Structure formats: structure tokens, C-alpha cells
Amino acid sequence: MTRRVLVVDDDFMVLRIHERFVAQTPGFDVVARARTGAEALAEAERTQPDVVLLDVHLPDTSGLEVLRALRDLAPRAVVVMVTAERDAEAVRAALRGGAQQYLVKPFAYDDLAARLAAVAGALDSLGEGETDQGAIDRAFGAAPTAPAPVAPAPPKGLSVESLALVRSALPADGDLSASEVAEEVGLSRVSARRYLEHLVTVGEADVRLRYGAGRPERRYSASP
Incomplete structure (x- = not known):
């Protein structure tokens, strides 16, 4: 099963990186991208993605506001916050808003792949129809594998x-x-x-x- 992904980030270069990372991950495919909150909501309503990679800092609104709006516009979407925002209150707001994962930029491909694998594992564990407590626990408790070690900063002049x-x-x-x-x-x-x-x-x-x-x-x- 291929899961459809909406990628949201205001930085064009970062958006391309995240698209490439998703394309490298088996079972996931980018179906839309957006650089503003308004674009994100429009694309989410149009494409009804399975997964949304969502930045917090957008030029027209907060990604946390987009997160809350997604409940109505794309209720099936699993949201992974992908952001440089490290403030504890922002993380708490993401949890309250329904984000299933929170990944701090910059990160390695393996870090995102682990989160996507956790999302897929959680969804797959439920199956169809009635389920049992074990499957429910796996869905709510599925955690990503340990993140890859943080790479050292590149030399001066390289981003x-x-x-x-x-x-x-x-x-x-x-x-x-x-x-x-x-x-x-x-x-x-x-x-x-x-x-x-x-x-x-x-x-x-x-x-x-x-x-x-x-x-x-x-x-x-x-x-x-």
C-alpha cells in the first residue's frame, strides 16, 4: 500500500529535500506540496493525504493553526511536524493539536524514514473492523527507532x-x-x-x- 504525502515548508530548498526523502522511502509518495498555510489547507482538502509533513513557521499563519484546521479538512491525515521550532510550548501545542510525530530540523534521511515507518506500523497494526488491545497499544505506542547520530556541521561556506x-x-x-x-x-x-x-x-x-x-x-x- 502506498501512502500519499503532502509536504509543507516555506523554504523551497528544504521542501525539495523533504520531497526527495519521502521519494526514497518505500511505501510513500508525494502527491502535493505547499509553501503557505493557505496552500497547505487547499491541497489537503483537494488530495486528502494519508500523511502531512508540516512546518510550524509559515509566512501567512502558524503551522499549529494549520494542524488544527486539518482535523476538519483532512481528518484521515496523520501529521508529522517537521520544523526547526524547539520551544516546549510549541511541542505541547502540537501534541494537543493531534500531531503524531515531531521532528526537529535539520535531520538525516534515516530520522524521517524512522518516523514514517512508525506511522505506517501504527496504521497497519489496526487492520479493519474490530481490533484488540494489543493492536491498539501498538498503534498508540509505536515509537520510531533511535535517531541517527547528528552529523557534524559542514565546513564554512556549505549549508x-x-x-x-x-x-x-x-x-x-x-x-x-x-x-x-x-x-x-x-x-x-x-x-x-x-x-x-x-x-x-x-x-x-x-x-x-x-x-x-x-x-x-x-x-x-x-x-x-
Whole structure:
């Protein structure tokens, strides 16, 4: 079963990263995206998603207000707050509003995948018709696995968001040049090359040389 996801974030680059993360997760598919609260509510009503990844800080309203409105507009949606907001009162408000998960940015792909797996496990445990207490406990108590260790900050001049975007563009099978990665993620070739070389340095990417006419071409792939 493929679960349909609405991704909401005011930052275009972050929105693309979260879309890529969802696309990498088996059983989930992005069906809509939004950068404002108004867009989020309109898309939620139109698409009736199974899961909403929702930022707190939106240009026209608070994501917490959107969360409350989703109860009526998309009652079946499971909401995962995905935000840089760490204030305890905001977390409490998210709990009161019905959010099932709360993930602080920036985060690694494995962190989001764990939350999505927890959501899928909770929903799958209930099945159809009447259920039992064990299944109910699993649905309400399903917790994500321990988050991946927080990666160290990238070197000066490299942003966490762009690094995540470049990382997500690297194929596990096959390889890409810096120019191809740049076109894929919307960076300049020089910038993409800097991010790629950093990933090689920290062991998250592999590089090989392709020989032909002229200078050898550096080709990058995700480390196994």
C-alpha cells in the first residue's frame, strides 16, 4: 500500500529535500506540496493525504493553526511536524493539536524514514473492523527507532540544506558528474563539486575517474 504525502515548508530548498526523502522511502509518495498555510489547507482538502509533513513557521499563519484546521479538512491525515521550532510550548501545542510525530530540523534521511515507518506500523497494526488491545497499544505506542547520530556541521561556506540535497541526488547504482548533480539540484557546477568533494572526504560518497578525450571526468556515487 502506498501512502500519499503532502509536504509543507516555506523554504523551497528544504521542501525539495523533504520531497526527495519521502521519494526514497518505500511505501510513500508525494502527491502535493505547499509553501503557505493557505496552500497547505487547499491541497489537503483537494488530495486528502494519508500523511502531512508540516512546518510550524509559515509566512501567512502558524503551522499549529494549520494542524488544527486539518482535523476538519483532512481528518484521515496523520501529521508529522517537521520544523526547526524547539520551544516546549510549541511541542505541547502540537501534541494537543493531534500531531503524531515531531521532528526537529535539520535531520538525516534515516530520522524521517524512522518516523514514517512508525506511522505506517501504527496504521497497519489496526487492520479493519474490530481490533484488540494489543493492536491498539501498538498503534498508540509505536515509537520510531533511535535517531541517527547528528552529523557534524559542514565546513564554512556549505549549508546543511544544500548538502542534504546533493547527498539525496547521489545514486546508489550508477554515478553522476558534478554538472549532472548541479542540474538535478539547482546549484552551480562549482558549488555542486564542492559539496560532492566534501561528501567524498567524510566517506559518504565515492568518486571514480572516467577517461576519454581531454581531462578525466570525476563521477560520484553514494557510498554503500
